[in-house]
Amino acid sequence: MPVPDSAHPPAFPMHVSVEEARAMLAALLPDPGTETVAVAQALGRVLAGDLTALVSHPSATESALDGIACREADTRGAGPDTPVSLRVVGESRAGEPFTGEAGPGECVRIYTGAPMARGTDAICPVEQLRDQGPDAVELLRAASPGDVRAEGSDFRAGEVVMRAGLPLTSPRLALATALGHATVTVRRRLRVALLSTGDEVVAPGTPLRAGQVYDSNSVGLGAMLHEAGCEVVPLGHAPDRPEALEDAIARAGGADVLLTSGGVSMGKYDFMRDLLIDRGRVAFWKVRMRPGGPALLGGWKGLPVFGLPGNPVSSLVVFHVIVRPALTGQPVQTLRLRAATPFRTLGDKTAFWRATITGGQVSDYGQQGSGVLRSLSDAGALVVVPEGRKVEAGDEVDVILL
Ligand SMILES: Nc1nc2c(c(=O)[nH]1)N[C@H]1C(S)=C(S)[C@@H](COP(=O)(O)OP(=O)(O)OC[C@H]3O[C@@H](n4cnc5c(N)ncnc54)[C@H](O)[C@@H]3O)O[C@H]1N2
Numbered sequence: 001m002p003v004p005d006s007a008h009p010p011a012f013p014m015h016v017s018v019e020e021a022r023a024m025l026a027a028l029l030p031d032p033g034t035e036t037v038a039v040a041q042a043l044g045r046v047l048a049g050d051l052t053a054l055v056s057h058p059s060a061t062e063s064a065l066d067g068i069a070c071r072e073a074d075t076r077g078a079g080p081d082t083p084v085s086l087r088v089v090g091e092s093r094a095g096e097p098f099t100g101e102a103g104p105g106e107c108v109r110i111y112t113g114a115p116m117a118r119g120t121d122a123i124c125p126v127e128q129l130r131d132q133g134p135d136a137v138e139l140l141r142a143a144s145p146g147d148v149r150a151e152g153s154d155f156r157a158g159e160v161v162m163r164a165g166l167p168l169t170s171p172r173l174a175l176a177t178a179l180g181h182a183t184v185t186v187r188r189r190l191r192v193a194l195l196s197t198g199d200e201v202v203a204p205g206t207p208l209r210a211g212q213v214y215d216s217n218s219v220g221l222g223a224m225l226h227e228a229g230c231e232v233v234p235l236g237h238a239p240d241r242p243e244a245l246e247d248a249i250a251r252a253g254g255a256d257v258l259l260t261s262g263g264v265s266m267g268k269y270d271f272m273r274d275l276l277i278d279r280g281r282v283a284f285w286k287v288r289m290r291p292g293g294p295a296l297l298g299g300w301k302g303l304p305v306f307g308l309p310g311n312p313v314s315s316l317v318v319f320h321v322i323v324r325p326a327l328t329g330q331p332v333q334t335l336r337l338r339a340a341t342p343f344r345t346l347g348d349k350t351a352f353w354r355a356t357i358t359g360g361q362v363s364d365y366g367q368q369g370s371g372v373l374r375s376l377s378d379a380g381a382l383v384v385v386p387e388g389r390k391v392e393a394g395d396e397v398d399v400i401l402l
């Protein structure tokens, strides 16, 4: 089938919205299943089941400070000029609690994380104590019940603390460990084959001849796939020849999805497009967005294929707003910020303009060409301007952090 034009209507949807593109890609991805891994190895993975606390934290009511534990009622009115004197009857350390009981007028020396002694309900920190020999102290202020951490106040044994679908960030790995888990069941990583296309594309580390360009897409997209918790099957780059593309795709092996860059726009040598339109399958071609409009979703012999545009900025932006959310099931995170400059409106496309953030406001980066790779590195953010929406300085806009 020829490239669609007014004389040849397409047999597939064209000019889909960003949301439609995301949903259509997600629908083509296989369910990766689950696996159990050590919590320490689970950074970036997604929980496959709820995580219940196996223990309570704190496991006992304990002190939040180094000082003494005593009865608050004994210490009311204590001050620098009216110190209150208490008898020291023991010591409670983390892992070595005091086993006796403190009575009225008595206290125990206590350290952060150590269980409260029976009979005590408040803490006075060392900074507010004056030692009077080994067995007595003077309090220069009243002891505080607020410096006690109640048993189970963080979480209680049996409580569901983390829900299935939660991405495991570093604080969540610490939490899973504290809940009592050494392993977690997570979604298996999707295997994503990655292929750059283009006669001019050259592997990094080799001298460039005239007209050639380093394969920055493989490196940038590969890193983004790792960040998204995927396993990358690197296919390197293939020249603009249909047979070479077919050979490269054949090396995708058991990948769950193939991600390509280049060769999907309107040119004579855009063979990724031709391969899928003529001999593969197309789910959609072109998305109502800029940059990244030429993106194409299809399939080749049962393998889902997402064709990113070759322009470096376009491929990374499409990855960010369509591919990553589909692969991870996590929505694109946005902030609301005030625009310090106007942002250009496109009548029929959602624009993702590169922008800088200063003083809590967002400004147009200026150079919005899709080949200006340093703009993505310098800008740090994308401002989302929905189809037809006008954005003046002072308006609030959605911002994606890069
Ligand atoms: N007549 C039209 N021309 C173009 C249109 C259009 O609608 N009508 N769309 C433009 C848009 S928008 C984009 S985006 C590009 C996308 O084109 P392709 O996906 O076919 O990409 P290529 O032509 O293969 O390459 C474009 C550009 O990117 C460089 N490139 C490619 N691969 C890599 C790589 N792995 N690493 C670094 N740089 C790469 C390549 O050298 C080209 O400069 O089409 C517009 N044209």
Ligand code: MOO
Pocket (backbone or CB within 6 Å): 290, 291, 292, 293, 294, 309, 311, 313, 314, 370
């Ligand atoms: O998708 Mo293109 O990115 O506008 O150059």
